[in-house]
Amino acid sequence: MRQRLPVTLPPFPDELLSSWFTRHAAFYAVSPEDMLRHCSPEAPSLRALDLNLNRGQATQLSEMLSIDPNAVLRMTFSNIRKPIHRFIAKAPMQRCSNCYLEDSDPVPIRRGQLFGWRITCSLCGGMLRSIGQNDPDNSFTQYFDIALRGEKLLNDDAEHNICSWTSPLELARLLLMRRIPHPLPRGDDLWRFRVLGAVIPDLDNVMGQETSFTPCPKRPILSLRFRTALLAGVAFVERSGPEMLRMLQGHTFGHNRNNFKKESDRLIARTFEWDSPKQMQLI
Ligand SMILES: [Zn+2]
Incomplete structure (x- = not known):
C-alpha cells in the first residue's frame, strides 16, 4: 500500500x-x-x-x-x-509578468502558459510575453481588439466546447494553409503566403521579413507575434460566416486548393445543422 x-x-x-x-x-x-x-x-x-x-x-x-x-x-x-491537443505546447512558451512567480524554485507553470490560442493571461487579463522576450511586439497592434474577440472564440471552443456556426480552432488551422498570391512573387517565396494573408493584408509584409515559418495546420502554434494576426483572422471569418470561407477557396491553388476546399466544405456543410437565428444574434 x-x-x-x-x-x-x-x-x-x-x-x-x-x-x-x-x-x-x-x-x-x-x-x-x-x-x-x-x-x-x-x-x-x-x-x-x-x-x-x-x-x-x-x-x-x-x-x-x-x-x-x-x-x-x-x-x-x-x-x-484530443484533436485540440495540437494547440497545446509541450513546454511553457509564454508568461504573464503580473502572475509569473520567478522567485519560486521550481517556478510554477500555469496551464495557460502552454495554450497556443492565448495572447492574454487567463488569470489577470494582462498581455502575455514570449519566454525570454521582454519587449512587446507591435506588428499587429491595430488588430488587437478583434484578436481579443478571436481569443475568446478559440478559448470557448477549446476549454468549454462552445462555438457558433463552426469551430474557431478548425478555422485557425484552415487559415494557416498555403495561398496563391496575385501577382505571383519572384523566386521561391511562395511559402510566405498563407490564406490568413487574404483576411489580414498586413501579414504578407511581416512575413516578408521572416526567413522561415514553421506553423502549419498540423502544427498550428504560432509565436505571440503572429498569433494576434491569426486570432483576428478567425474573428473576421467567424463574424462573416460561411460565405467568406467560400471566397477564400479562390485564394488557393492545386493540391492546396483541394485540401482547403475539402476542409472548408466540411465546415460549411455543418452550418446547415446549426440554428441560423442564433448566428445573427452573435454577430
Ligand atoms: Zn496574469
Whole structure:
C-alpha cells in the first residue's frame, strides 16, 4: 500500500498538474519521475497525466495528495478534446509578468502558459510575453481588439466546447494553409503566403521579413507575434460566416486548393445543422 504524502503543497491558481508534481518532488528531494512512480505508477509520464488524466487516476491522486479529485482534474487538459491537443505546447512558451512567480524554485507553470490560442493571461487579463522576450511586439497592434474577440472564440471552443456556426480552432488551422498570391512573387517565396494573408493584408509584409515559418495546420502554434494576426483572422471569418470561407477557396491553388476546399466544405456543410437565428444574434 502506497503511503499518502504527509505534507501537501497548495496548488497555485491555474497550475498545471505536472508543475504541482514537480514542486512536491523538489520538496521531498526526489525526482519528478520518482514522485510519479509513487503516486501514479501506471502513468507513462507527467505529460500524459496533464493531457489524458481520467477520473480513476484523479481519484487515486486525490487520495495520495489529500485533495479533491475535481481539483486534480482542473489542473489538467482533460476537459480539452484530443484533436485540440495540437494547440497545446509541450513546454511553457509564454508568461504573464503580473502572475509569473520567478522567485519560486521550481517556478510554477500555469496551464495557460502552454495554450497556443492565448495572447492574454487567463488569470489577470494582462498581455502575455514570449519566454525570454521582454519587449512587446507591435506588428499587429491595430488588430488587437478583434484578436481579443478571436481569443475568446478559440478559448470557448477549446476549454468549454462552445462555438457558433463552426469551430474557431478548425478555422485557425484552415487559415494557416498555403495561398496563391496575385501577382505571383519572384523566386521561391511562395511559402510566405498563407490564406490568413487574404483576411489580414498586413501579414504578407511581416512575413516578408521572416526567413522561415514553421506553423502549419498540423502544427498550428504560432509565436505571440503572429498569433494576434491569426486570432483576428478567425474573428473576421467567424463574424462573416460561411460565405467568406467560400471566397477564400479562390485564394488557393492545386493540391492546396483541394485540401482547403475539402476542409472548408466540411465546415460549411455543418452550418446547415446549426440554428441560423442564433448566428445573427452573435454577430
Ligand atoms: Zn496574469
